[in-house]
Amino acid sequence: SILHEVMEQQTVTVAKAGIVASLNARTAILASANPVSSRYDRRRAVIENINLPPSLFSRFDLIYLLLDTADPRTDRLLAHRLCRSFGSRKSPETDDGSATHADTRPPLPAGFLGLYIAYCRYRCAPRLTLEARDHLRDEYLRMRHRDVTSKHPTATIRQLESLIRISEALAKMRLSKEVTRADAIEAVRLMNLATYQSLVDPYT
DSSP: OHHHHHHHHSEEEEEETTEEEEEEOOOOOOOOOOOTTSSOOTTSOHHHHHTOOHHHHTTOSOOOOOOOOOOHHHHHHHHHHHHHHHSOOOOOBOTTSOBOOOOOSOSSOHHHHHHHHHHHHHHOOOEEOHHHHHHHHHHHHHHHHHHHHHTOOOOOHHHHHHHHHHHHHHHHHTTOSEEOHHHHHHHHHHHHHTHHHHHSOTTO
16 A cells, blocks of 8 residues: 555655654656466456556556467577577577577667666656647547546546656657657557556456
8 A cells, every 4th residue: 555655646654653754755666467367367357367456556657468378489489598598508590490690689788778767867857848738638538538438437637647757758768858749649659559458448
């Protein structure tokens, strides 16, 4: 229950020895969860699969489903990589048996990427343009209307707040002083791709 305050207000309240204090807790939360029955049941809603309170579930900006679906090519690559990690360090092979020399190093060093993200977070404060604001507002109203017509209300003001945060994050990545309409469009796309499909009732 302590996560509710942290994710909503970015603070944490501590009561100890008769002293009550509210401390800043401005941090990003990355969480993962496994299905309660060891395998994801497509007939049940996401909340039922991971047994997470709806009040906490709705506080995440983006929620992605990583399902273990059978795919011959993906399964072959995964099995090869796993076996190679326990064996020799030879180059991976393609389907025809020929060796490949793909560079597995990340495109950017981890240290540089961490510094860049920190700079974007704390040095950039982009402002919403009128076009971006109108697009996010219209998208939120569309989400609300869609929920009313489907009789399964899920979109709340938190979804609009999430769209604003995602749009600002996209602008920060470009070190931009403004959140453009393109940022708002991309934020909506990410929301539709990830979070919103997780919130929709699977039977509708």
